[in-house]
Amino acid sequence: MVLLSGSATAWWFYRKLDGNITTDTATAVELETFEKERPVQVSLDAKNILLMGSDTRRGEGNSKYGRDDGGSQRADTVILLHIAADRQSSTSMSIPRDLMTTIPSCRRPDGSRTEERLGQFNSAFETGGAACAIRTVEKMTGVRIDHHMVVDFRGFTKMVDAVDGVEVCLKEPVDDPDAHLDLPEGRQTLDGEQALGYVRARKSIGNGSDTERMDRQQQFLGSLVKKVQSDGVLLNPGKLYPVLDAATKSLTTDPGLDSLKDLYDLTRSLRNVPTENVQFLTVPRRPWANDRNRDELVQPQASVLFRQLREDSPITVLTPGAKAAADANANAAQKNAPSPGAVRSADPRENERTDSAGKPSRPPSGSPGASASPTNSPSFSGTNAAVGVCD
Numbered sequence: 001m002v003l004l005s006g007s008a009t010a011w012w013f014y015r016k017l018d019g020n021i022t023t024d025t026a027t028a029v030e031l032e033t034f035e036k037e038r039p040v041q042v043s044l045d046a047k048n049i050l051l052m053g054s055d056t057r058r059g060e061g062n063s064k065y066g067r068d069d070g071g072s073q074r075a076d077t078v079i080l081l082h083i084a085a086d087r088q089s090s091t092s093m094s095i096p097r098d099l100m101t102t103i104p105s106c107r108r109p110d111g112s113r114t115e116e117r118l119g120q121f122n123s124a125f126e127t128g129g130a131a132c133a134i135r136t137v138e139k140m141t142g143v144r145i146d147h148h149m150v151v152d153f154r155g156f157t158k159m160v161d162a163v164d165g166v167e168v169c170l171k172e173p174v175d176d177p178d179a180h181l182d183l184p185e186g187r188q189t190l191d192g193e194q195a196l197g198y199v200r201a202r203k204s205i206g207n208g209s210d211t212e213r214m215d216r217q218q219q220f221l222g223s224l225v226k227k228v229q230s231d232g233v234l235l236n237p238g239k240l241y242p243v244l245d246a247a248t249k250s251l252t253t254d255p256g257l258d259s260l261k262d263l264y265d266l267t268r269s270l271r272n273v274p275t276e277n278v279q280f281l282t283v284p285r286r287p288w289a290n291d292r293n294r295d296e297l298v299q300p301q302a303s304v305l306f307r308q309l310r311e312d313s314p315i316t317v318l319t320p321g322a323k324a325a326a327d328a329n330a331n332a333a334q335k336n337a338p339s340p341g342a343v344r345s346a347d348p349r350e351n352e353r354t355d356s357a358g359k360p361s362r363p364p365s366g367s368p369g370a371s372a373s374p375t376n377s378p379s380f381s382g383t384n385a386a387v388g389v390c391d
Helices: 002-020 025-033 123-141 153-162 192-200 210-230 237-249 260-270 301-311 320-335
Strands: 047-053 077-083 090-094 100-103 117-120 147-151 166-170 174-176 181-183 186-190 251-253 278-282 285-288 291-297 316-318 379-384
Touching: 002 237, 025 123, 047 123, 077 123, 077 260, 090 210, 090 301, 100 123, 100 291, 117 123, 123 147, 123 301, 153 192, 153 237, 166 210, 181 192, 186 192, 192 210, 210 278, 210 379, 237 251, 237 260, 278 316, 316 320, 320 379
Parallel strands: 047 147, 090 278, 316 379
Antiparallel strands: 047 077, 077 090, 100 117, 147 251, 166 186, 174 181, 278 379, 285 291
């Protein structure tokens, strides 16, 4: 009787969690239509997952974050998660919402199609949903997207609450009515609602830039990963169930990840990744030449990063302090190196960039993103899960 009761309970929990997940079949159909245009997978064992944070106000618990304007939604937070084939590292690359890029022809909700255009990256999701965002990322990076996940506000807050909050440190008090955030300065543990305000806030924390907000999101996600691993959540069913319940209730994913077994297999493959190898960075970019309020890619750094993701090559992500030291060493080495014309890359994309007018040019000195001496592999500024928000 005990065994039967335990089995029945376990099966009920499994079915409940499995039924929480929403399957996005429409995106799969749209991507299949454009299969010939999509990149070829270079590393078959590596995984590339596009994570999108939806700001939709529809659904239980989401209306308090704003007015439902007819069901439209944007993905102001988009992260390309690359999981190495050996499962010994993961790299999460944030894509700025204001990045100007080529958006392909996409299907609108009413069935009509848009024309290919140059536009802000986050307009892809708003126009054509996950399929349009995926095709835009693939066109920009050449990286084949294997899976996608969309999480709404409610899922994020419940995830944080399920691990009993995440610790942050504030240099000064924050009072931001728009983000529903009122916090004192200093070290503190944020619950789900506070955490949502913390990662969404823009003008009330720091210099108000989207750059700093993305850095804050990356640091917070790193701290969340660190807490899940350090608290043994993945190995403790009593702690794991609330996390899975919170995640699956607000999760929309492709058919390849729409079951609890699929998600568990993915999570299990990552549980032994050292926290210092759980890396976060932002795609190299700078203010767009035609509008300082928009972004453009910094080349050749962005192309180098995209190639490393495609080929599953090791990516070196350094914290800002370590990155500055590496840059100084690289600059010192370059002073004693041959002239720039004497050393050329085998890949022509790494030897020059193209500006907004289509003319080749060099990135200006001090551009954000990767830097390296001609003989060393590039490094990128970012963080990792071993570095907490308060470190």
